[in-house]
Amino acid sequence: MRKPLKHWLALSGTLLALSAQANTELTVYTALEAEDLKKYAERFNQAHPDISIKWVRDSTGIITARLLAEKDNPRADAVWGLAGTSLMLLQKEGLLQGYAPKGVEALAPLYRDSQNPPQWVGMDAWMAAICFNTVEAKKHNLTPPQSWQDLTKPEYQNHIVMPHPASSGTGYLDVSAWLQTFGQDKGWAYMDGLHQNIKSYTHSGSKPCKMAASGEAAIGISFAFRGAREKENGAPLELIFPQEGLGWEMEAAAIIKGSKHSAAAQTLMDWVVSKPANELYNEGYAIVAMPGVAKPVKYFPAEPEKLLIKNDFAWAAQNRDSILTQWQSRYEGKAEAQ
Amino acid sequence: MKLTATAAHAPFTLPLSARQREKLFWALLMLLALAAFALLLLGPLYSLLSKSVADGSGQFVGLANFNAYLAGGGIQRGLSHSLWIASSSMLIVVSLAFACAWALTRTRLPLRGVIKALLMLPILAPSLLPALSLIYLFGEQGIFKSWLGDTSIYGPLGIVLGSCFWTFPHALMILLTAMSHADARHYEAADVLRASAWRTFFTVTLPNARYGLVSAAFVVFILVFTDFGVPKVIGGNYEVLATDIYKQVIGQQKFEMGAVISVLLLLPALLAFVADRWVQRRQAASVTARAVPYSPKTNRRRDLTGALLLSPVLGFILLVVGMAIYASLVRYWPYNLDLTLRNYEFGRMDGGGWSAYANSLTLASLTLLVGTSVVFFNAWLSERTPQPKPLLALFQLCSLLPLAVPGLTLGLAYIFFFNHPANPLNGLYGGMAILVMCTVAHFYSVAHLTALTSLKQLDQEFEAVGQSLRASRWRMLRQVTLPLSAPTLLDIALYLFVNAMTTVSAVIFLYGPDTALAAVAVLNMDEAGDTAPAAAMAVTIMATCLLAKGVHCLLSLWLTRHTQHWRGRA
Numbered sequence: 006m007r008k009p010l011k012h013w014l015a016l017s018g019t020l021l022a023l024s025a026q027a028n029t030e031l032t033v034y035t036a037l038e039a040e041d042l043k044k045y046a047e048r049f050n051q052a053h054p055d056i057s058i059k060w061v062r063d064s065t066g067i068i069t070a071r072l073l074a075e076k077d078n079p080r081a082d083a084v085w086g087l088a089g090t091s092l093m094l095l096q097k098e099g100l101l102q103g104y105a106p107k108g109v110e111a112l113a114p115l116y117r118d119s120q121n122p123p124q125w126v127g128m129d130a131w132m133a134a135i136c137f138n139t140v141e142a143k144k145h146n147l148t149p150p151q152s153w154q155d156l157t158k159p160e161y162q163n164h165i166v167m168p169h170p171a172s173s174g175t176g177y178l179d180v181s182a183w184l185q186t187f188g189q190d191k192g193w194a195y196m197d198g199l200h201q202n203i204k205s206y207t208h209s210g211s212k213p214c215k216m217a218a219s220g221e222a223a224i225g226i227s228f229a230f231r232g233a234r235e236k237e238n239g240a241p242l243e244l245i246f247p248q249e250g251l252g253w254e255m256e257a258a259a260i261i262k263g264s265k266h267s268a269a270a271q272t273l274m275d276w277v278v279s280k281p282a283n284e285l286y287n288e289g290y291a292i293v294a295m296p297g298v299a300k301p302v303k304y305f306p307a308e309p310e311k312l313l314i315k316n317d318f319a320w321a322a323q324n325r326d327s328i329l330t331q332w333q334s335r336y337e338g339k340a341e342a343q
Numbered sequence: 344m345k346l347t348a349t350a351a352h353a354p355f356t357l358p359l360s361a362r363q364r365e366k367l368f369w370a371l372l373m374l375l376a377l378a379a380f381a382l383l384l385l386g387p388l389y390s391l392l393s394k395s396v397a398d399g400s401g402q403f404v405g406l407a408n409f410n411a412y413l414a415g416g417g418i419q420r421g422l423s424h425s426l427w428i429a430s431s432s433m434l435i436v437v438s439l440a441f442a443c444a445w446a447l448t449r450t451r452l453p454l455r456g457v458i459k460a461l462l463m464l465p466i467l468a469p470s471l472l473p474a475l476s477l478i479y480l481f482g483e484q485g486i487f488k489s490w491l492g493d494t495s496i497y498g499p500l501g502i503v504l505g506s507c508f509w510t511f512p513h514a515l516m517i518l519l520t521a522m523s524h525a526d527a528r529h530y531e532a533a534d535v536l537r538a539s540a541w542r543t544f545f546t547v548t549l550p551n552a553r554y555g556l557v558s559a560a561f562v563v564f565i566l567v568f569t570d571f572g573v574p575k576v577i578g579g580n581y582e583v584l585a586t587d588i589y590k591q592v593i594g595q596q597k598f599e600m601g602a603v604i605s606v607l608l609l610l611p612a613l614l615a616f617v618a619d620r621w622v623q624r625r626q627a628a629s630v631t632a633r634a635v636p637y638s639p640k641t642n643r644r645r646d647l648t649g650a651l652l653l654s655p656v657l658g659f660i661l662l663v664v665g666m667a668i669y670a671s672l673v674r675y676w677p678y679n680l681d682l683t684l685r686n687y688e689f690g691r692m693d694g695g696g697w698s699a700y701a702n703s704l705t706l707a708s709l710t711l712l713v714g715t716s717v718v719f720f721n722a723w724l725s726e727r728t729p730q731p732k733p734l735l736a737l738f739q740l741c742s743l744l745p746l747a748v749p750g751l752t753l754g755l756a757y758i759f760f761f762n763h764p765a766n767p768l769n770g771l772y773g774g775m776a777i778l779v780m781c782t783v784a785h786f787y788s789v790a791h792l793t794a795l796t797s798l799k800q801l802d803q804e805f806e807a808v809g810q811s812l813r814a815s816r817w818r819m820l821r822q823v824t825l826p827l828s829a830p831t832l833l834d835i836a837l838y839l840f841v842n843a844m845t846t847v848s849a850v851i852f853l854y855g856p857d858t859a860l861a862a863v864a865v866l867n868m869d870e871a872g873d874t875a876p877a878a879a880m881a882v883t884i885m886a887t888c889l890l891a892k893g894v895h896c897l898l899s900l901w902l903t904r905h906t907q908h909w910r911g912r913a
Binding site for chain 1: 589594678
């Protein structure tokens with residue numbers, strides 16, 4: 006029993022070594038949904054069967070922290086599916102390798118780094134949304150809110166959960182979007198009002214929608230993709246896209262500087278901006294980087310682009326520390342009093 | 344291997360007497376143990392600490408980060424919350440664990456083995472499990488929500504309940520070890536002196552368990568103080584220091600601030616170290632070479648008291664575990680309560696699926712093998728061989744230090760240290776070896792304390808007798824100490840296996856493309872909104888650990904039958 010096994014192992018080891026020559030293994034860091042990974046790799050392999058993708062997947066915050074911590078000795082060859090703001094942060098730290106993928110011109114200008122060659126390319130956009138639990142609403146006699154301002158009405162007191170902006174990128178996305186749409190003073194006044202109704206601040210961006218889906222809260226400030234997924238699974242949710250405009254963020258891809266497989270990483274980038282790739286993104290996201298590709302997605306609004314605010318990512322990144330400090334001094338001390 | 348290398352050197356060094364040579368030999372072994380600590384713990388921590396006095400770009404800034412953090416004002420709130428949570432959990436857990444340990448070792452209740460196994464259940468589950476379960480029980484949609492009145496489970500109440508649940512077995516394990524080696528002669532003496540049951544309790548039982556009580560208290564305190572999992576999931580708006588690390592490192596990628604808070608979290612470890620030294624100086628062996636193992640006599644009233652003490656704890660644990668299992672079988676809580684096994688088809692969710700589970704098994708088995716041998720050998724070295732005082736003190740500090748290092752911090756420290764281009768070991772990064780090293784280091788302290796408590800209760804006279812019989816210390820170790828400690832070894836092995844199966848925080852930065860882990864998959868599935876599959880994977884992990892526990896029980900039983908005869912009177 007033992008001997009044949011050994012032989013078998015030796016044999017398979019040789020086979021692996023042989024196939025490795027023909028096959029490049031690319032280590033790709035990602036924050037994509039876990040169940041989508043297989044699909045993404047398969048589609049890519051239909052075009053490039055000679056490159057196999059080794060995924061390292063985790064939440065946005067952890068993947069970003071990990072890439073930064075590995076800065077002196079990078080382990081990833083590429084990143085495919087990470088928040089645009091995270092990639093901008095990595096760019097600032099000098100971790101990214103510029104490369105102009107074939108056909109990158111076909112992407113909307115907003116969805117590619119302005120440097121030449123671009124250091125990152127966008128894939129799709131995800132946007133803020135309110136997850137509203139209709140069963141709990143009936144129980145507590147709540148009317149569906151139509152706008153961000155509606156959320157400050159006294160009827161919603163203690164029914165709203167939102168992500169903590171210092172813990173979650175989604176949380177900061179909301180805060181910076183409100184400050185951009187309403188202006189500094191009105192933005193903070195809005196959050197003062199909202200804070201009165203907040204039941205709790207969560208540490209992850211998808212949690213509020215999950216809490217709304219399972220009835221732990223009636224209203225969760227989260228993002229559309231998560232809401233659509235929960236609805237698909239049978240949650241009694243209504244997705245609300247406030248009329249004042251939605252904060253949004255893109256998913257993006259890049260090559261990590263120092264990759265030992267840069268040729269394969271470039272092949273990946275070429276595919277990442279291609280039309281089939283954009284069609285793939287469109288299966289879960291209503292807005293994709295290549296204009297004219299997107300078809301409507303279930304549970305999303307018909308013309309999602311029109312709802313997005315003009316998001317100034319550079320401003321949001323620059324002012325992050327001061328905004329978070331102010332946010333924490335305003336709401337954290339009071340938070341426990343409730 | 345270590346042995347031959349050092350032993351070959353010893354005879355050719357200085358013209359020393361045999362005694363001195365022997366001392367030198369043991370001290371060298373101890374230095375080797377310390378070198379391992381330097382590699383697995385001190386090196387990584389140093390890399391991290393140097394971050395705490397540098398700015399984001401690596402420039403040395405002295406204590407500026409500390410000043411910035413202290414001035415931020417978060418510290419007072421976070422610190423007072425952390426202290427409050429940790430001390431109340433400590434009081435609750437230690438009193439309950441002591442009561443249960445007493446009931447298990449001093450009564451003749453039937454099914455004690457089964458009860459003990461059930462009480463250890465929480466340690467078998469990933470910490471996400473009680474948090475999810477408490478929400479199903481007492482959350483907005485919880486079946487017992489009305490019990491709480493206006494109090495919300497999201498907040499201090501939830502954190503304390505969750506923390507008590509997962510730290511209880513840690514305390515119970517230490518206290519059971521402390522109390523199971525009782526000397527029957529003390530009780531006989533008390534009997535002869537017609538001491539009342541209470542007096543016996545206060546003059547015999549309690550003093551004997553003293554060392555265990557103190558150990559259990561600071562283990563629980565520090566576990567709760569540094570844990571971020573439970574507060575993250577069920578803490579609501581109640582900010583504690585450990586979640587602050589999460590906010591700084593994961594939320595804002597400010598490693599230097601994360602390092603600052605880690606340094607602040609390390610302080611309790613130093614306190615614990617002082618406390619431990621202080622108590623230890625007063626600890627005398629309670630099982631002497633002449634000891635006779637205690638076995639309680641039939642006493643209906645005492646058994647009844649034991650049953651009363653055990654039932655509420657047992658009830659709570661079964662409730663929490665049962666709820667998690669039920670939730671993993673429900674199609675969509677709370678709106679569709681049909682039962683289904685669909686959540687166990689991990690292939691559908693990916694997230695690592697079954698290969699992650701296989702990786703976890705490998706990690707747990709390797710941690711068990713490496714960890715148990717290293718921990719026990721080191722504890723024996725420090726307790727049973729002549730060692731210079733300074734080395735011993737350093738060793739004690741090193742072996743308690745991991746307890747104070749939050750997993751998230753240790754994981755980051757490992758990246759900084761092992762992934763440094765100048766580190767010759769950087770090839771280990773991303774593989775299974777570094778996961779094993781990190782896990783052993785992470786869970787070293789409790790295993791060490793367990794080994795130490797057990798070794799302390801074996802009289803030093805054993806060694807003295809051994810020496811006079813010209814039996815070498817190795818032989819004493821093999822023929823006396825190891826067999827005597829076999830049950831403890833099994834406990835340590837189980838502890839390490841189980842923790843390696845369930846740990847998340849330290850390994851989350853360290854796993855590579857081929858080494859995804861099951862407990863991380865639980866976290867990822869929960870984050871992705873697949874709560875029920877997450878619960879299902881958590882239950883699968885628990886079932887695996889339960890199986891390990893079953894093997895542990897059989898082995899213990901076999902051991903008691905075959906090697907522990909000497910404990911009973913012929």
